[in-house]
Amino acid sequence: MRVLVTGGAGYIGSTVSALLTTRGHQPVAYDNLSHGRLDLLPPGVEFVRGEVEDRAALERLFVTAKNQGNPFGAVLHFAALIEAGESMKRPETFFRNNTASTLALLEAMLAQGPRLLVFSSTAAVYGEPEVTPIPEDARLEPTNAYGESKLLVEHMLSWLNRIHGLRYAALRYFNVAGAAEEGDGSIPRGEAHEPESHLIPRILDVAVGRSPAARIYGDDYPTPDGTCIRDYIHVSDLAEAHLLALEALEQQSAISHGSESYDGNMIYNLGNNEGFSVRQVIDSARRVTGHPIPVEVYPRRSGDSAVLVASSEKARRELGWMPRYSNLDEIMRTAWVWHQKRYAK
Numbered sequence: 001m002r003v004l005v006t007g008g009a010g011y012i013g014s015t016v017s018a019l020l021t022t023r024g025h026q027p028v029a030y031d032n033l034s035h036g037r038l039d040l041l042p043p044g045v046e047f048v049r050g051e052v053e054d055r056a057a058l059e060r061l062f063v064t065a066k067n068q069g070n071p072f073g074a075v076l077h078f079a080a081l082i083e084a085g086e087s088m089k090r091p092e093t094f095f096r097n098n099t100a101s102t103l104a105l106l107e108a109m110l111a112q113g114p115r116l117l118v119f120s121s122t123a124a125v126y127g128e129p130e131v132t133p134i135p136e137d138a139r140l141e142p143t144n145a146y147g148e149s150k151l152l153v154e155h156m157l158s159w160l161n162r163i164h165g166l167r168y169a170a171l172r173y174f175n176v177a178g179a180a181e182e183g184d185g186s187i188p189r190g191e192a193h194e195p196e197s198h199l200i201p202r203i204l205d206v207a208v209g210r211s212p213a214a215r216i217y218g219d220d221y222p223t224p225d226g227t228c229i230r231d232y233i234h235v236s237d238l239a240e241a242h243l244l245a246l247e248a249l250e251q252q253s254a255i256s257h258g259s260e261s262y263d264g265n266m267i268y269n270l271g272n273n274e275g276f277s278v279r280q281v282i283d284s285a286r287r288v289t290g291h292p293i294p295v296e297v298y299p300r301r302s303g304d305s306a307v308l309v310a311s312s313e314k315a316r317r318e319l320g321w322m323p324r325y326s327n328l329d330e331i332m333r334t335a336w337v338w339h340q341k342r343y344a345k
Helices: 011-022 055-067 091-112 145-164 199-207 235-256 278-289 313-319 328-342
Strands: 002-006 026-031 046-049 072-077 116-122 167-173 175-177 214-217 229-234 267-270 275-277 295-298
Touching (some): 002 011, 011 026, 055 091, 072 091, 072 235, 091 116, 091 145, 116 145, 175 328, 199 214, 199 278, 229 235, 229 278, 229 328, 235 267, 275 278, 278 328
Parallel strands (some): 002 026, 002 072, 026 046, 116 167, 167 267, 175 229, 214 295
Antiparallel strands (some): 229 275
């Protein structure tokens, strides 16, 4: 199947593109390169530079593919701004970039493109959870504009499914980490944001000498050590979940021959069912790197939830998803290997 991968030159998008290639699919990476990197793309993957908000360009891409006899069968949508803290400073930017641009993509799909979509959602749709681990049917009440921008897309998808038959799976990620160790074997893929804002690469920046200390934003949360608790999932396990969701959509589409909307709940949490505090993550990095990693404590960031831990039993049960990296130190090890290669002299 030919698959359009928006944000395909990013950390997750490139990892998924590599897996698609190994499974016999034809990914086409669509990215504006504002955060993506061409050197992360697997060899041979077609690249198209463009904006997700450009509906006309997307329609032309879909039409050209059909006219050439090689139409797109599905879209995997990763392109988005993802910094929760930044969303509380510039919410309008997140609603334009994450919500409005996705509507343009959906309109292009309805007009000229495929009717299968795997959407990159987030655990931030839950806000402060009432129960932990969090099931998919938990209350949806984001505490930051990033989570709200993604939840609005989920609402749009539900309506477009009911009215237009657009089939979708919404995957609510928890904290994605680590670096891919397989695929084509020639390109290590890990987190590479500029500037870096994610916890594990920022901690590892200290270990390679790029930063003097790891920052902890808030040590007065209602948790055992006062720091936020998160569920970490390896990027390769996340990629596998996307392939399984895509296959499930294909199967459902084949059963109904595209004549009926799919009203099943293809919404899945993706995590390891276990939470680690910021201090525990730093301790893991100390074990893996052998570096003391000093810390500095800063005030809380607006919009951060105290605890976010997934119940991913539904994905395991319905998709047959079985994460291979369930140990935090093992996830950290793959990230450390990537980080050292990235900054090797």
